[in-house]
Amino acid sequence: MSNEKDPIILTNYAKVSKLLISTAVLLTLIYFTWWLNINNAGHPVLYTFLVVGEIFHVWQALGYAYTIYNQKRIPFKMAKYYHPVDIYITVCGEPVEVVEKTVRAVMDISYPYFNAYVLNDSKGAGKDNWEDIDIMAERYGAVPISRPTNKGFKAGNVNNAMRLTKAPYIAIFDADQIPEKNFLIRTMGYFNDEKMALVQTPQYYVNKGDNFLTRAAWEQQELFFGPICNGKNKSNATFWCGTNAIIKRKAIESIGGVPEDNIAEDFLASLFLHEQGWSTIYIPEILAKGLAPHNLEDYVNQQFRWARGSLEVIFKYNPLFRRGLSWAQKMQYLYSSGYYLNGIIVLIDAAIPLLALGFDALPVSAETSDFMVYFFPFIFSTIFLLMMSTRNQITFNAIQMSMSSFFVFFTATISAALNIKVKFKVTSKSKESGNYLKLVIPHMIYIVLTIIAIVVAVIRDGIVPSVVTNASWAIFNIIFFSGFLRVAYPWETVFEKLTKPVTLGLEQEVAEEFAFPFVEIDTSLHTDHED
């Protein structure tokens, strides 16, 4: 269950020693020089693939080091004026009871001038409960805004509401994000700066204690809403995360409204805002509490949506070639959106040991120890940096779920690159769990291929160091992929069935005669019959 005594501050910015960051950067660069030495190459194609993968890893490591370098605490600012605020609650088919909690909390916000609107797209999305939502909203004094279609999805919903409302500031919450009373008091002060277009706060998962998935999803959020978002402030590169944020109407209007042609409308809107010279800021204070995806299907939908949207920015609106952005902003946008290319890289890294085992195609010709003395300082300094920058809050599970999502990211990358139209599902946040084994077919194929490859290699070469190392890499990958496997099926029910004693409806004498030691005899039928 969730812990109600969570601290108000999500993650204090972690002031990581500059010496430590510089050392990690140095070790990363030294490591990369190893890959530039062509004498280390074995199979040229596989080596090239690995170099591409390492460029990605090094880029992400350096991007992270830059992000956490010299982080500064953001002091609280009291608003000079209480500007009127419109509060939008975006709804698209969520259960009434989920939305009701949010509406109730919004109406309870302490702020002199605000109006609450429930942007109900349930009707357009063909959901049965759309009228119930409207009735509930009116009951609490919020204004329902329903559209006949859900054109433009969430972006279209917000743009539609903006046309019907007029406050200079707009707070936006997803249907399941319950704001604190002081949400506006704690955030509006940053708009004292005329150039401020967006104040973003974290997305906290109140149900993080429900199961492995919700916990891991929250731990991923902690990394993102911790050191990463804190670090973006110094480059004025904080982007809108879709909910738990306040935006300035004038700023959004200056970019022609919320972009409707991208699934990550928030991310793209932020890019446009920065191009126009607007400022944005991230406040690491939990001011709203929401729900994590509760099952693997919801989680995959969420991750796919984020990945596809972010990657579209790379393919369609590449920040490198956008005018008006500083280099630091370009790097931050590329770093964040490029993260999802991880799917391809994990796939490459996972395939290499299988190819090496199955076909004896070794990508590297150098001594293993030679690689180790470069790789170990790099990887362990990176892990250490993660620990320090998150104040020891980063978990294996968070990284495991990211790695496990490789196929989701890979599919998103391909679909974004080829501009394939995809129908997106809103994360339902329902508490259903069940059989999602279809989502782990790639993971299971990998396990089967690993077993086959190891058998082939051992038969061909015996247990030699190269076979052991590649088998270890494959096992390494499987352990990371097992995150998805763990939540793809309610395994506990299997264990329950296996451990539960078998009951047989036999007559007492017969049952005793044929009883096995582990069989619990159900004699109730016999007794009933006697009666």
Add this chain to the structure above:
Amino acid sequence: MKTKGNTIIKQNNDLVINTVVILIIVLGAYLRLHQLDKESIRLDEAQSIWQASHSLEFIRNYMAQNVHLPLHNSLLHLWMRIFGASAMSVRVLSAIPGILSLPAIYLLSKEILANRKKAIMALTIASISPFWIWYSREIRMYTLLTLVSTLSYYFFLKIIKESTWRNVATYTLINLVGIYTHYFFSLVLLVQVVYFLILWRTGLEPRLKYYAKSVFKLFVASAIVLILAFLPWAYFQARNTMGGNLSPDLKSPSSFNIVLSLFEFTLGYQPENTTAAIIALWPLTVLIGFVFLKKRKDPLGPGIYLAFLGAFSPIVIVYVVSLLFQPMYLTRYLISSTPLYYILLAWLLMEMRGRVQYVVGGMFFAGIMLSLHNQVLSPDIPTKENYREAVEFVNNNSTNRDVVVVSPPYTLYPVYYYYNNPSKLISMPVWDRTQLNIPEINDERLKEDSTMIQQGHKRIFLIATLDLAGGYTVQNYLDLNYTRLEKHQFSKFVWVSVYQAEYPSINTQTASKE
């Protein structure tokens, strides 16, 4: 009542913990002392015994040309005068500091990890460490180096926390022993200097915020005493280095040496195939780095930085110096890194949580136990040198008409230790030990020496150590030029080959045919 109850519980806890500590130390002592003379005296040991069997003056002069320092051999000299030179006797001198290193590492771990359970983990690792056990059963200076390194770090930390003159005096005295035990002890002092400066600069140790300068002055005073105490030896060595050079012929290290050192620190000496197979599992050690990630309070006390620095920086320094200047990389020289390395491992294991801790910890200890078992029993351990059985074979099978040849020449030391035979004993190439340098091997030299050795003898018994420079060359030369009658292996690289030395002349052959 509550206070009294708490006191009783605390006393019980103390009793349990102290009992566990004593039991682990007893286990460690058993592993170090059990069948101490079972293994043959090895080359290095025989050299130490030979050197120590001379006068203290000889030892001092001899060590002036060596890469080692005179203290250990001088102690061994005195020890042998009292207890004799049997394998059991001399090895006890190594086992004692080996056993004393166990309570020392427990104290140091408590100081660094600030937790008795974690300290017990470090003690357990050290107690069953195949590497430490190996050197506790070898009469060399390495366990003494381990002990003084451990105590030096301990009193170094004590001074930072509590700068009493008593701590400073003990620290200085220990370092005095250290600087006369092994040159690589200087790395321990270097680590301490760097760590102190880091503490001073970063404020990691709160006490230093106020007392850094006064603590610094105490360290400077201690350093001055050490420098003054070492100057006579430095002066003597500079004045007395004779023409010979007794430093080992080391090759420039490769990256594999670093990996191998960490492997040997952890799992001791293993057969080459086993070592290669276990090192090949290295991706799984990366996995340990990831599974270590868990929500926790800051697990990094300042002592962990010292442990990290002390465990790894000497390895890096020696590696770099070996590449850039003079090869000096040998894993055993770096044994002073192991106390902090084991403490680091203990910290890592104890900071893991839940099932991960059980799985990783279980595999780790199972690995150590199996390695120790293998180190003791496997005949394929490359560092095992079974001269005893090789020489016994020669003693039992050669006569005064045979000649016994040893190669390379400096393996005469272990052979002499066990030699009890009327046959002539000579090295190949022939080495005059009054001339310190060993002659180079070439075909001409081998032909000349073998012809000379062969004369007047019926058979040649060759005791060759194949992994040492010249051993394989000599064996190969005799294989090609003489009829080999027998060949026996006594350990991985120690072989005895028997060759026919006396051949009938052509006239004799003709006569016999007629």
